[in-house]
Amino acid sequence: MLQRIALSLIFATGLAAAGPAGEAGRYVEADDYLHSVFVADVPAAQTLWLTGDLRENVESILGHRFSGLRVRYWADEATSAWILDEIGKELPITIGVAVANGAIADVEVLEFRESRGWEVRYPFFTDQFADARLGPDQTLDRRIDGITGATMSVDAVTRIARIALLLHEHVATTD
Amino acid sequence: MNTSQPPTNGHKRGRRWFRRGHRWIGLSLVVFVVYLSASGIVLNHAGDLRLESRYVSWVWLLDAYGLQVPDPAASFSDAGHRSTLLGERLFLDGRDTGQRESTLTGIAALGPLVLIGGEQHVYLFTADGEFIEAIDLGSSFAGPIERVGRTGDSAVLQSGGHLYRSDADVALFESWDDAIVDHWSARTPPDAGEMQALEVAWRGKGVTAERLVLDLHSGRLFGRAGPFFMDLIAVLLIVLSLSGLVMYKFRNRRK
Numbered sequence: 001m002l003q004r005i006a007l008s009l010i011f012a013t014g015l016a017a018a019g020p021a022g023e024a025g026r027y028v029e030a031d032d033y034l035h036s037v038f039v040a041d042v043p044a045a046q047t048l049w050l051t052g053d054l055r056e057n058v059e060s061i062l063g064h065r066f067s068g069l070r071v072r073y074w075a076d077e078a079t080s081a082w083i084l085d086e087i088g089k090e091l092p093i094t095i096g097v098a099v100a101n102g103a104i105a106d107v108e109v110l111e112f113r114e115s116r117g118w119e120v121r122y123p124f125f126t127d128q129f130a131d132a133r134l135g136p137d138q139t140l141d142r143r144i145d146g147i148t149g150a151t152m153s154v155d156a157v158t159r160i161a162r163i164a165l166l167l168h169e170h171v172a173t174t175d
Numbered sequence: 176m177n178t179s180q181p182p183t184n185g186h187k188r189g190r191r192w193f194r195r196g197h198r199w200i201g202l203s204l205v206v207f208v209v210y211l212s213a214s215g216i217v218l219n220h221a222g223d224l225r226l227e228s229r230y231v232s233w234v235w236l237l238d239a240y241g242l243q244v245p246d247p248a249a250s251f252s253d254a255g256h257r258s259t260l261l262g263e264r265l266f267l268d269g270r271d272t273g274q275r276e277s278t279l280t281g282i283a284a285l286g287p288l289v290l291i292g293g294e295q296h297v298y299l300f301t302a303d304g305e306f307i308e309a310i311d312l313g314s315s316f317a318g319p320i321e322r323v324g325r326t327g328d329s330a331v332l333q334s335g336g337h338l339y340r341s342d343a344d345v346a347l348f349e350s351w352d353d354a355i356v357d358h359w360s361a362r363t364p365p366d367a368g369e370m371q372a373l374e375v376a377w378r379g380k381g382v383t384a385e386r387l388v389l390d391l392h393s394g395r396l397f398g399r400a401g402p403f404f405m406d407l408i409a410v411l412l413i414v415l416s417l418s419g420l421v422m423y424k425f426r427n428r429r430k
Contacts, residue, residue, distance in 0.1 A: 031314030047308070047346045067273065069301070070308040072346075 023118040026111040028096070030083055033110055034074055037081045037098040043074050054170055061138055061162050062086070071167065079105065080171060082164040088117050088153040095157055097129075097164035102172070104132045107161055117153030125154070134165045190425065197418040200411055207408045214392040221385050232381030239396060240382055244374045251323075251360045254284035256302075258291045259365055261377055265291065267304050269372030271379075274298050274309060281323025281360030283330045288345055290330045292323035292360075297332070299345055312339075312348060324359040331356050 034042045047070050050058055058066050067085075074081045079100040085092035094111035097104065107129040109121040119125065128144050135141035140162060146154045221227065237243075250259040259266045260279040266272060267289065280292035288307070291298045295313035297320070300306055312320065317335025324331040330341040332348060340351035365373060387396070394401030 029314050030311055045347060047344065068306050068308050070299075072308065072310070 023121075024112050024115055026094075027121060028108060028110045030096070030110060033083070033096040033108060034081055036108075037079065037096075037106060038074065038076060043076050045072050045074055047072055048167060048171060054167075057138065057166055058163055061159055061166065063159075073167065073171065075171060080164075080168045082160075082167060083110065084160050084163065086156040086160045088112075088114055088156045090114065093120070093153060093156050093160075095160045097161055099164055099168035102133055102165070102169065104129045104161060104165065106130070107157065109157065112153075114153075117147075117150035119147045119150050120153045120157050126157070129161050132161065132165075134162065134169065138162055138166060140165075193418065194422065197415065197422060200415050200418070204408065204411055204415060208412070211392065211405075211408070214388055217388050218385075218392060221388070224384075226385035226388060227383050229384040230380040230382065231384055231387050232378060234378075236387070237378050237381060242378055244377045247365060247370075247373070249279040249362060250365050251279065251282040252363050253282045253325075253358070253360055256282060256284050256289050257365060257369060258282040258289075259369075259373055261373060264377070265293075265298065266373055266376060267291065267300055269369060269376055270304055271376050272298065272300070272304070272306060274306070278319070280320045283323050283325040283358075283360060285325060285330055285345065286328050290323065290341075290345060292320045292332060294319045297323075297330070297345075310345075310348075315339075315348065322359055324356040326355065326357045 031042075049070050050066060050068070055066065071082070071084065079098060081096065081098045083094065083096050085094050087093075091113035093109060093113070096106075096108045096110050098106040107126040109118075109126070112118045112121060125145075125147060128142075129140075132140045132142050132144075140158065144154070144158050217224065217226075245262050248260040248262070250257065252258075256268055258279060258281075260276060263275045263277060264271055265274040265276050265279070272291075276293040276296070276298075278294040280294070282292070283290045284302075287302050289300045289302060289304075291300070295311065295316070297310050297312060298306070299308045299310065312332070312334075316332070316339065317337055320332050320334050322333040324333070326340065328343060330345055330348075331351065332339045332341075338351045338354060338356070339348040341348050390396040394403075394405035397404070
């Protein structure tokens with residue numbers, strides 16, 4: 001009995017030590033992500049200055065000031081890819097979002113720096129965004145289920161997905 | 176019938192020591208009782224006193240909080256702009272940019288823009304110091320950025336022995352064979368005035384008065400031993416209360 005308790009304790013300690021903290025990190029390089037979105041050739045990077053109404057809309061979605069005056073994106077005729085940072089709790093999460101014809105084609109967490117909330121990197125969560133579009137009030141046209149213990153990360157990824165849709169729409173209408 | 180026995184000499188001596196102990200503990204705790212009561216009252220009214228929005232920036236106090244300014248890891252200047260790396264915080268013209276870097280490789284003043292080179296990122300600012308964009312060049316270059324320079328209004332970066340030149344908007348970097356670079360960024364130490372501005376920027380506003388009073392009250396301001404010392408004071412206060420009760424009981428019994 002004592003042996004069993006000791007083994008359980010060792011197992012639990014091991015999980016606590018190697019679990020959450022071990023999962024944070026850089027999962028995908030930006031270049032690899034872009035090659036997964038644009039299978040043939042990655043188009044040259046373009047930049048979009050965030051000014052006026054566009055900036056106001058972005059900051060309204062974020063709920064705070066956007067750090068930076070310019071964002072970088074890659075686009076061909078139908079698809080655009082955005083690599084953006086958003087704070088989960090204290091540190092930025094780097095998120096790649098691909099938008100095709102006004103709907104999300106792919107969401108991927110490229111880098112996660114905090115010790116909690118890294119579960120947002122898994123497909124069971126990111127797959128929920130597939131085909132999502134911007135609805136009224138710049139919200140997504142569907143409900144994204146949260147993850148217990150990762151609420152702030154879930155919210156950060158959702159905000160970035162909305163912003164990518166907004167920016168795609170802006171680029172598509174101004175081109 | 177009175178069953179109580181007259182106290183022996185041993186009992187009398189014991190009571191005398193007990194009274195002395197009680198008295199000395201009481202006297203030695205006077206300062207701490209006043210200290211804890213006063214700081215407790217202030218904390219109770221922290222909201223009314225708006226302590227959370229008042230800042231204290233005494234240098235010795237910030238040093239006690241571990242906010243000592245590190246020596247600059249690297250510092251570069253170009254055309255009146257200076258970039259300095261303190262710890263992992265990147266500063267431009269004496270202001271914290273909010274960007275984190277492990278290595279500073281140079282600065283290039285490009286007319287209305289200022290570019291700061293990190294290990295695999297470059298950071299772009301307006302000439303007024305407003306952050307524009309951080310560009311990750313890790314997957315585009317052969318290795319870490321080694322040097323930062325400029326030619327005309329274009330930034331030039333050296334990585335893995337190769338040169339890369341930016342376009343006019345500093346949006347893209349392309350391999351560049353023409354090795355004529357107008358200016359390479361070189362390390363220069365900040366002067367006394369610049370260092371003073373960096374120290375002020377590093378420390379920021381300081382700590383809130385609420386945090387200071389809270390840490391004084393709990394003893395945390397005095398390092399790791401502080402809370403344990405306050406625990407000891409609390410234990411002595413408990414001992415004082417109990418010894419007071421015991422003495423009160425003895426006195427009543429004698430009556």
